Amino acid sequence: MLSKRIIACLDVRDGSVVKGINFEGLRRAGDPAELAERYNAEGIDELVILDVTATIEGRRALEATIRDVSSRLFIPLAVGGGIRSERDAAAAVDAGADKVSINSAALANPALITSLAEKYGSQAVVVAIDAKQVGDRFEVYARSGSVAADRDAVEWAQEAEQRGAGEILLTSIDRDGTRSGFDCPLTAAVSRAVSIPVIASGGAGTFDHFFEVFTDGKADAALAASVFHYSEHAVAELKQFLHGRGIPTRL
Amino acid sequence: MREIALIDYRAGNLTSVRKGFAAIGECLFTPDSPGDLARAAAIVVPGVGHFNATAVLDETWRTAINERVRNGSPLLGICLGLQWLFEGSDEAPDLPGLSVLPGRCFKLPPPVKVPHVGWNSLEIGQPAPLVDGVANGTQVYFTHSYAAPITGDTVAGTTHGARFAAAVQRGRVCGVQFHPEKSGTAGLQILRNFVALI
Numbered sequence: 225m226l227s228k229r230i231i232a233c234l235d236v237r238d239g240s241v242v243k244g245i246n247f248e249g250l251r252r253a254g255d256p257a258e259l260a261e262r263y264n265a266e267g268i269d270e271l272v273i274l275d276v277t278a279t280i281e282g283r284r285a286l287e288a289t290i291r292d293v294s295s296r297l298f299i300p301l302a303v304g305g306g307i308r309s310e311r312d313a314a315a316a317v318d319a320g321a322d323k324v325s326i327n328s329a330a331l332a333n334p335a336l337i338t339s340l341a342e343k344y345g346s347q348a349v350v351v352a353i354d355a356k357q358v359g360d361r362f363e364v365y366a367r368s369g370s371v372a373a374d375r376d377a378v379e380w381a382q383e384a385e386q387r388g389a390g391e392i393l394l395t396s397i398d399r400d401g402t403r404s405g406f407d408c409p410l411t412a413a414v415s416r417a418v419s420i421p422v423i424a425s426g427g428a429g430t431f432d433h434f435f436e437v438f439t440d441g442k443a444d445a446a447l448a449a450s451v452f453h454y455s456e457h458a459v460a461e462l463k464q465f466l467h468g469r470g471i472p473t474r475l
Numbered sequence: 476m477r478e479i480a481l482i483d484y485r486a487g488n489l490t491s492v493r494k495g496f497a498a499i500g501e502c503l504f505t506p507d508s509p510g511d512l513a514r515a516a517a518i519v520v521p522g523v524g525h526f527n528a529t530a531v532l533d534e535t536w537r538t539a540i541n542e543r544v545r546n547g548s549p550l551l552g553i554c555l556g557l558q559w560l561f562e563g564s565d566e567a568p569d570l571p572g573l574s575v576l577p578g579r580c581f582k583l584p585p586p587v588k589v590p591h592v593g594w595n596s597l598e599i600g601q602p603a604p605l606v607d608g609v610a611n612g613t614q615v616y617f618t619h620s621y622a623a624p625i626t627g628d629t630v631a632g633t634t635h636g637a638r639f640a641a642a643v644q645r646g647r648v649c650g651v652q653f654h655p656e657k658s659g660t661a662g663l664q665i666l667r668n669f670v671a672l673i
Contacts, residue, residue, distance in 0.1 A: 225596065225634070226635055227593055227595065298494075298656060298659055298663060299657060299658075318488075319490075320494060322488075345523040346590070347618040348487070348488065348523070391592065419588055421590075444593065474614040
């Protein structure tokens with residue numbers, strides 16, 4: 225049976241792992257390669273390296289970090305942050321990324337999804353969607369959550385799938401960094417609307433939150449950062465917990 | 476030093492496959508033409524994406540690969556490369572595969588989500604060199620929409636919507652639907668098992 229994936233996100237700025245609260249107020253949490261090794265030893269299913277400030281500051285994801293991590297770990301590695309063009313994607317892929325995650329660039333130029341899917345295959349193209357609840361809808365935001373994109377999250381996810389995205393990485397801006405739980409209604413709405421896997425992100429605080437997003441939220445994978453960063457063995461314990469609650473996991 | 480040919484037919488990026496073989500101490504080269512296969516100790520056909528991409532592997536490539544296989548060189552198909560070992564695929568009905576294994580690839584049926592992305596279990600029945608040292612139930616990483624049928628050549632099956640061939644072996648002809656280069660220590664063990672056939 226296909227396992228529900230537990231994905232650790234390394235939010236990287238200037239070569240160090242940081243984690244923001246609602247995308248602001250970053251603080252240092254460690255060396256990316258060192259953390260990646262630790263997560264791998266604990267049984268993480270996948271890693272995402274996100275250059276959190278790249279879109280704003282115009283920097284590319286840290287190629288040296290990608291190279292370092294991908295030479296030592298043999299699990300899927302996705303890279304996002306500041307990937308605006310085929311050239312940016314090629315730099316990440318050549319450094320060892322298995323998937324590239326595009327967000328603001330896909331909103332500005334949806335054809336980029338298709339051109340990357342044609343070049344690397346859909347499995348290598350993750351479209352990241354940052355969404356915020358506005359009334360009874362979920363609105364998409366670009367540029368690290370700072371600019372309203374004037375798009376509905378469910379419709380944008382469907383369009384991304386049609387254009388060739390292989391997965392959706394769905395972050396709730398309302399929940400990000402709050403540790404108050406994933407946004408299950410948002411995740412379920414998107415997951416029901418597409419046939420590609422949906423990775424839920426934003427709000428993980430307890431093991432129960434993961435159980436909820438895999439059941440009520442219909443997520444295929446769940447991503448977290450700080451909940452793994454600050455406590456040893458959290459990944460292994462989380463997987464044991466989920467396994468005990470009947471969620472298929474890779475132990 | 477022996478070298479393994481990694482055939483690059485522009486169906487996806489090969490960086491991870493290279494790193495996987497490097498991690499087990501093997502040297503890879505990318506043949507420019509079918510003639511280069513003459514010096515290959517083994518041949519790896521990787522690939523992701525649409526079955527149409529395999530059209531680049533034309534008659535000259537097929538002849539050269541078949542000749543090496545007849546002479547005992549191990550051959551490993553990964554993901555789309557495994558599917559290509561079979562007679563064809565419903566994804567591109569008019570395009571023949573290498574046809575060294577009988578059977579036709581099919582689309583994974585509903586109601587499960589397709590593509591099949593993530594870690595899933597290997598159901599290993601009979602012992603086989605390719606899966607030596609890999610426990611029944613070990614999870615490996617998949618990403619695909621089409622799959623090869625269970626046949627007498629299947630050495631590990633996996634279930635997603637339907638049961639399909641996750642690993643195949645007939646003599647020195649091997650294939651894996653999952654990505655051994657992305658499947659942790661179990662994946663590297665399978666790469667080691669493959670090169671042990673040289």
